[in-house]
Amino acid sequence: MGLVRVGVDIGGTFTDVALEHEGGLATSKVLTDYAAPEAAILEGIRLAAERASIPLAEIGQVIHGTTLVTNALIQRRGAKTAFITTEGFRDVIEMRSENRFEQYDLNLVLPEPLVPRQHRHVAAERVAADGTVLKALEDAEIARLVRLVEQGGYEAAAVGFMHSYANPEHERRMAEALRAALPDLAISVSSVVSPQMRELPRFNTVIANAYVQPQMAQYLARLVARLRESGVEAPVFMLHSGGGLISVETAMEQPVRLLESGPAGGAIFAAGYARAHGIDKALSFDMGGTTAKICLIEDGQPKTASSFEIARTYRFKKGSGMVVSTPVVEMVEIGAGGGSIASIDRMGRIQVGPHSAGSEPGPACYMRGGSDPTVTDANLLLGRLDPENFAGGAIPLDPGLSKQAVEAALSQTGLAVSDAAFGVTEMVDENMANAARVHTVEHGRDIEHFTMIAFGGGAPLHASRLCEKLGIDRLIVPPGAGVGSAIGFLRAPFSYEATRGLFQRLDAFDAGTVNAVMEELEAEARGFVEAGARGLPTETRLVAFMRYTGQGWEIPVRLPKTRFEADDAAMLLAAFEEAYTVLFGRSIAGIAVEVTNWGLTVATETPPVAPVMAPSEVSDAPVLRSRPVFDAALRSEVGAREVRRADLVTGAAVNGPAIVIEEETSTIITSAYRLTAQADGALLIERKEARS
Structure with a gap:
């Protein structure tokens, strides 16, 4: 029997599970449990395994992705954290980049730093941009900072010194002293978490990592334990935000890599x-x-x-x-999203989001106590959802509650309920x-x-x-x-990107120095990947972040090799100019080019996919019934053909307006499009007539 693998995605409203086995794919979708996220995971895995007739003990691999790290940072539910930085740079994270994202807003609100000023401590030390020690970090200074952290009762500490990407020795000594004195303290070091140029993002990154590390370590340990108790002995891997798999142990050390997993x-x-x-x-x-x-x-x-x-x-x-x-x-x-809440602004206009009803209480039609009108409520009123078969019938919907919510919140627009519902969907x-x-x-x-x-x-x-x-x-x-992200977890490679700040002007390119750093980066990345890859073939990719001298920001440039010769500066320049032209339409002659940061990724090879051929024959799809649906482009209600996705064979076709129903979602085909079922089960929806 092949390896049974499970992908689990915790979202803001639903927790999605995809279980892959020899017989195919079984899925489940359950409401997210905010108080105990692992409870929804266990329930979702149980349901999917039950549908596949697979005992939990036969699951061989669990792959998990979550937005819990992002949520903890947004909601400020992290650990009490100390930040130790270079003297004179205590307020970098508060001063930010001085960028005004709303130029004319006189009451601009900036995010509060994760670490308040009184918890930011400075060290008398300084390293230059080339790694030269300008002011040594004395043992007495280290001891003083250790005492401050010990007396502060901190749960975590972040260490970020100036230019530590070029010389991390001071950070290492500070971290070693903290570990020796406070073995239970969660410690994050910027030269490990983000060894790149620019102190603001580097400091933010190491602080964010330290801030969520205790909470995520506890959650992941609890998840693994609960899986073991339920009979799932499989190893757990996490999908990191770069789109690859890492071990749960790496995720506990560097949870900041899970931000957008x-x-x-x-x-x-x-x-x-x-x-x-x-x-x-x-x-x-x-x-x-x-x-x-x-x-x-x-x-x-x-x-x-x-x-x-x-x-x-x-x-x-x-x-x-x-x-x-x-x-x-x-x-x-x-x-x-489906739970995004509709409201009326001060000018009497319909607005949608950014606030969401989530899973608790959820849209009004969920009958869980929600009273705000949401996008899901609007879609239900417009006939796009079947109240009896939403989520395979697991979540019955009440159109009456949707109507009440829309009337109560949007009545001042003077629109009929159906028009208000259309306004909500059109706005989103x-x-x-x-x-x-x-x-x-x-x-x-x-x-x-x-x-x-x-x-x-x-x-x-x-x-x-x-x-x-x-x-x-x-x-x-x-x-x-409907559970696409969870299925995507099952297709992800094992990968790790190691980064390093190393400044190089192309007119003074030093291939030897760059190659030495590339060897270090590859060894670091390979060490993380091989823990889970277990002999799978890998590939190595390199990106250089480059700019014209005098510019404030770089662009990523994919390079065809990871080791360089002395005359490769011309190749780097050509690659940069090509990437720059794609973004900005032209390159600039006569200005020197420089590299600031490097990112080297080791990843298991992406297996080839079988090409999907167009159907050789097209036939009419079996229609269950016709039901009224509001067509936004026509601004009127139309009779839509309803077809069941499970009934669509290769080449089955239907003209819009139509609705394809399945357990996790419904697909709306508007009047301008035509659907043709493909050999891999995908729905290809194409415009009926070419646009003039």
């Missing part, structure tokens, strides 16, 4: 279908109960970045949060369309040339309308879309 699984899920269907340019659209995530996928790989922004004071407003330096799958995230669709447009423009791309891949419980309901707004002609809804 759930959404990263969705991007991996979409990338696999992009490769299978031969799609060079794909836009993954993941909409759950709380948020919507959009990611660019090119040449079968999700876009990645070296930094991420958390705990925004203006939710989903870029620039209003704390920037941390950790590898992430790059995506735009907005407060647009427009918000998502705008986010997608901005995201593609920021990467120098034209969104009309992309194919959308939609998954998550909410995305198939909204994807056709989103394509209408964006001018996208092709849409794919993969099988298992």
Whole structure:
């Protein structure tokens, strides 16, 4: 019997489980338990195993992704943390970069530092940018700081000294002294967690890691123990935010790498279908109960970045949060989910989100005490959801409660209930369309040339309308879309990205120095990967973060090799100019180019996917019934053909308006599109007529 593997994704509303076995894939979706997240995991695994007729003891691997780290940082539910830094730099995390993300807001609210000023302690030491020690860290100074931490009653400590990426010796000595004196203290060191240039993101990263480390270590230990008690003896791996697997022990040491682990699984899920269907340019659209995530996928790989922004004071407003330096799958995230709450602003307009009803109490129609109208309530009133078969019938919906919620909250608009519900869905669709447009423009791309891949419980309901707004002609809804992120976990490679700040001007490129650092990075990354890969073949990738001299920020440049010759400066320059031209339309002649940071990834090889061939024959799909659904583009109610996804054979086709029903979600095909079932079970939805 093959290895039975389980992917588990904790979201803001639902906990999704995908169990892969020889007979196929079994899934489950249960409401997230905020008080004890592991309880929902165990229930979801039990349900999926029961559907697959698999004893829990036969599960051989558990892969977990979670937003708990992000939630702990947003809600400030972390450990009491001390921050030890270089004298004179105590307030870096509070001064930030002085960027005004809302230029004309005189009452701008910035995020409070995770560590208040009285808990930030300074050391009389200094290292230069080239690693030279300008002021040695004396033993007496170390002893003084250890006493301060001991007297402060801290649960965690973060150590971040200036330019420690170039010379980490002072940080190492400080950490060793803390461990010797306080063995129960959780200690994070910036030269280990984020050894890169720029003190603000580096300090933020090490502080965030220390802040959540005790809580995440306890949660993961509790999860493993509960799994063992239930009969699941399998090793547990975590999906990190860069889209790869790490051991649960590594996750306990560096929980900051789990910031976007759930959404990263969705991007991996979409990338696999992009490769299978031969799609060079794909836009993954993941909409759950709380948020919507959009990611660019090119040449079968999700876009990645070296930094991420958390705990925004203006939710989903870029620039209003704390920037941390950790590898992430790059995506735009907005407060647009099934549980997003609709309201009226001061100008009498319908607004949706960013606040969500989540799973507790959930949308009004869930009959769990919610009274606010949500996107799910609006979709129910517009006929897009079947109240008797939502979540396979596990969660019955009450349209009467949805109507009451919409009337109570949106009546002052003067709109009828159906019109108000349409306003809610149209607003959330427009918000998502705008986010997608901005995201593609920021990467120098034209969104009309992309194919959308939609998954998550909410995305198939909204994807056709989103394509209408964006001018996208092709849409794919993969099988298992409702639990796409959990399935993506099962497709993720074991990987680890090691980073290092090493400044090199190309006109003074020192191949020997760079190669020595690359060897260290590869050894570090390989050590983490081989713990779980167990002999699987691996590949090594290198990204250099480069800029023109005088510029404030770098761009990532993928390089074709990881070791260099003395004359490779020309190759680096050509790679940079090509990447720069893609982003900005042109390169700049006559200006020197420099590298600031390097990121080397070791990952198990991505297995090839079988190409999906177009159906040789097309036939009409079996229609269960016709039911009324509101079509946004036509601004009227239409009769939509309802088909069951399980009944669709390869080549089965249906013209919109139509609804495809399945246990985890429903797919809406608007009047402008036509659906054709593919050989791999995916739904290909294409525009009926070419746009003029």
